[in-house]
Amino acid sequence: MSDNDKQQQGPENGGNPWMKSLLIWVGILAALALFVTMFDNRNAPATGDAISYSQFIAKVNNGEVKSVNIARGTGVVTGSFTNDSKFRTNAPEDPQMIRNLLDKNVQVTARAEETPSIWFYLLYQSLPFLLMLGIAFFVIRQMQKGSGSGAMGFGKSRARLLTQKEGKVTFDDVAGIDEAREELQEIVEFLKDPTKFARLGGKIPKGALLVGSPGTGKTLLARAIAGEAGVPFFTISGSDFVEMFVGVGASRVRDMFEQAKKSAPCIVFIDEIDAVGRSRGAGLGNQNDEREQTLNQLLVEMDGFEANEGIIIIAATNRPDVLDPALLRPGRFDRQVQVPRPDIEGRVKILQVHMKKVPLAPDVEPRVIARGTPGFSGADLANLVNEAALLAARRGKRLVAAQEFDDARDKVLMGAERRSMVMTDDEKRMTAYHEAGHALVFAHEPTADPIHKATIIPRGFALGMVQPLPERDSYSYHRDKMHADIAVAFGGRIAEELIFGYDKVSSGASNDIMQATRLARAMVTKWGLSDNVGPLDFSESDEAYGYSMARAKPMSDETARLIDSEVKAFVERGLGRARQLLTDHIDQLHTIAQALLEFETLTGEEIKRLIAGEDLGREDPGTAARPTAVAGTSIPKIRKPKGPFGQPTPQGA
Structure with a gap:
């Protein structure tokens, strides 16, 4: 057996852990039963009815x-x-009783x-202590299994060695970056041919x-x-x-x-290194001693007096700002490789990689x-690909179609459909006009x-x-696009106000108002x-979240009022x-809203x-073809919006 195979050998190869645990517990229960049996046999009372010694003598004389x-x-x-009835009694020292x-x-x-023999006596006396020691040893051994073998394995490294047997991954499986x-x-290239760089004096x-x-x-x-x-x-x-005991983390690093x-050349991958590599000196007392000692040992091993030739350290984090500066200096983590979210071309490649394992319909x-x-x-x-495959299997399909991918995306972004949700006709109608208002502003x-x-x-x-379905990824936004997004956000609320009146405006636009306000404040x-x-x-904003995390800096009251205005x-x-x-397009608003009420979803x-006045060309199940505006449907009149004191609301800047 090779060294790699030995390191890979786990409980499944070294024996069934469940069978070992079962045998240990059976042994403990058997020892406990033996102890109880011995105790009961020694102290078991004689059989028969208990009588006094005087009664016993009287019975004998009779x-x-x-x-x-x-x-x-x-x-x-x-x-x-x-x-033939039984009896028992305790007799004193009476020499006349036998006669x-x-x-x-x-x-x-x-x-x-x-x-009893001396060995039986010793076993009888020591059995409870042996039983307690056995249980304690078993519990301690189970607690230390994750820290290495034996009681002295607490400071052993928990690094796992992955070999090609566990699935080889190459750059062909990595797309979009x-x-x-x-x-x-x-x-x-260095790991394949180290001499190529050594000839020119270069260091990897x-x-x-x-x-x-x-x-x-x-x-x-x-x-x-x-x-x-x-x-x-x-x-x-x-x-x-990092453990609760000081020095354990440093021992594991060594x-x-x-x-x-022993396996060089090799790669050591440390995931979420910010758990151990945070800046030192941030806390006081002993609470950070263990983490700081672990970090110190890691720094020494990476670039100390001893050269770790052939060992490449690769670490991953999503919080580089909290790492200790000593980790990022040349000689340790020489390079910071940005792994961004993929753009549209990268997403296409990633989808193609994951779709290889899924039978696709021609419309995907x-x-x-x-x-x-x-x-x-x-x-x-x-x-997303996995959710689409699960939806297709749930619907009894043999191929995953574009509809499954569309439904899977909606499920990931918004959650599962709530078709069992009970809504009144008025609520459905208001929702239809709300979404129609968004769609109409989008379109114009x-x-x-x-x-x-x-x-x-x-x-x-x-x-x-x-x-929406953007044509491409946007890395910067223009002024006109931002104003258009604000208008789109208020399309639903304005549609409710125009159709149902000022007093019937609902709370459904709360998220729209929040997004529009944040965008306007960021602008x-x-x-x-x-x-x-x-x-x-x-503002002080987090670049990872854009304008949504904007927070106001300290400023004068006059500047704050100007910003608010x-x-x-x-x-x-x-x-x-x-x-x-x-x-200006109120008829189109009615048409889109009525179509949403009929078909629930429109592409x-x-x-x-519908905006062009054409027929949709599809039928609702069990109904005839629907025109662009449903015949016989009463269209509510436009009500002039009023403010809280009867004055017209402002029409905007």
């Missing part, structure tokens, strides 16, 4: 006793009466006192730090490096180093590098799916994204939605798009644009046909 059995050394007398029994023709037998692959290709980077959002493929990329180079791959999590040296277009999944990571796309705003579909089927916390405080405020930064002006401008568009192409 001739009612047939036989007795005397236990020597204990004074216990058992026997039977002439009517009296013989005179009355009583059959007398004697039982000698049993003296071409730049990261190219940066790490040099490490693969000792470590590479993969930085990216969760699910972008950092672990998969590290495994692909090992698969391409054909070298052993050790993997461990940053949290596996043991991990000792194991890696990876590029269309990629357009509808902006911001999805590689893990999100893998989950030149800079807005194309519509993918509109639906009034409840999903998650939403009663309906209008989903004023972060992107300098307000002429009155100017190109000044008044500008944000309100931007929002009211969007309100005015939405109201103007819906008022972007169908909405375009």
